[in-house]
Amino acid sequence: AQSVTQLGSHVSVSEGALVLLRCNYSSSVPPYLFWYVQYPNQGLQLLLKYTSAATLVKGINGFEAEFKKSETSFHLTKPSAHMSDAAEYFCAVSDIANAGKSTFGDGTTLTVKP
Amino acid sequence: DTEVTQTPKHLVMGMTNKKSLKCEQHMGHRAMYWYKQKAKKPPELMFVYSYEKLSINESVPSRFSPECPNSSLLNLHLHALQPEDSALYLCASSQDRLRQEGYTFGSGTRLTVV
Numbered sequence: 459a460q461s462v463t464q465l466g467s468h469v470s471v472s473e474g475a476l477v478l479l480r481c482n483y484s485s486s487v488p489p490y491l492f493w494y495v496q497y498p499n500q501g502l503q504l505l506l507k508y509t510s511a512a513t514l515v516k517g518i519n520g521f522e523a524e525f526k527k528s529e530t531s532f533h534l535t536k537p538s539a540h541m542s543d544a545a546e547y548f549c550a551v552s553d554i555a556n557a558g559k560s561t562f563g564d565g566t567t568l569t570v571k572p
Numbered sequence: 573d574t575e576v577t578q579t580p581k582h583l584v585m586g587m588t589n590k591k592s593l594k595c596e597q598h599m600g601h602r603a604m605y606w607y608k609q610k611a612k613k614p615p616e617l618m619f620v621y622s623y624e625k626l627s628i629n630e631s632v633p634s635r636f637s638p639e640c641p642n643s644s645l646l647n648l649h650l651h652a653l654q655p656e657d658s659a660l661y662l663c664a665s666s667q668d669r670l671r672q673e674g675y676t677f678g679s680g681t682r683l684t685v686v
Contacts, residue, residue: 490672501576501662501677502615509672548614557628558603558670562614 460485462551464563472571477521477536479566481549484530491532492550492560493523502548508532519543544570574599578663578678586686587653593681595646595663601676603669604646606638607662609680615662621646622669653685 465480483489490509494502506517513525523534532549546567552560576597585591595604603622607615620628621640635657637649646663660682664675 492674494674494677499679499682501578501664501679502675503677504674507672507674552672554670558672559617559620559628560675565612565614 460489460551460553460556460561462549462561462563464547464549464566466566467564468567468569470569470571471539473541474538477534477539477543477568479534479547479549479568481523481532481534481563482530483532483549483551485551485553485555487553487555489551489553491523491525492552493517493521493532493534494548494550494562495519496546496548496565498545505534505547539568539570541570541572544568574676576663576665576676576678578661578681580681581679582682582684584684584686585650585653587655589653590649590651592650593648593661593663593683595648595678596644597665597676598644599665599676600643601665601667602643603666604640605664605666605675606646606648607664609660609662619648620669627669650683653683655685658683658685 461484463482492507493505496502506515508525516522549563550560606618609615618632619638624640639647660680662680663678
């Protein structure tokens with residue numbers, strides 16, 4: 459069975475500081491991994507995805523994530539936080555063994571302080 | 573067109589009412605999904621349509637009835653709902669259920685059952 463654990467339900471950073479949101483996964487077969495962002499009263503927007511190509515994945519809005527198989531991790535980073543990055547972030551995993559269904563983590567709320 | 577459009581954005585209904593949620597996409601995606609999201613929680617999968625056929629029903633109560641009239645449209649028919657069904661209902665689409673490209677989400681319908 460596949461699963462995702464997001465460490466830290468709330469992360470607070472200062473504007474301009476590094477953003478690091480943690481995600482660990484479990485999957486019985488090679489996984490596909492995703493990060494989504496959700497702003498208040500909106501749907502989810504795909505930030506980036508790992509689909510077994512390059513292990514360092516660049517996404518929209520300056521975010522990137524690195525797939526580390528040995529650590530079963532897919533942490534999301536951004537060098538310099540903007541106020542507009544404040545939102546809910548979800549990590550998700552899917553694999554063929556689960557009929558392509560995505561399993562979402564519980565989410566991390568990112569707060570950016572001025 | 574790179575969007576998933578959901579209507580209505582807000583819906584208030586009584587427990588004896590019948591209403592429908594609508595979702596539309598024109599990206600040529602052949603997989604469409606209904607998710608339910610409660611406040612501060614990740615999305616929960618309800619139904620998956622693949623090539624206009626229902627392929628996954630996550631044991632959803634029969635008061636929720638999905639329909640896929642064609643490859644661009646997805647409906648969710650609601651009848652005799654309970655107050656605990658109040659949530660954000662999200663529609664999503666992807667190119668193919670088994671191609672792990674991530675989902676495009678709509679902005680959702682905020683449903684309140686009174």
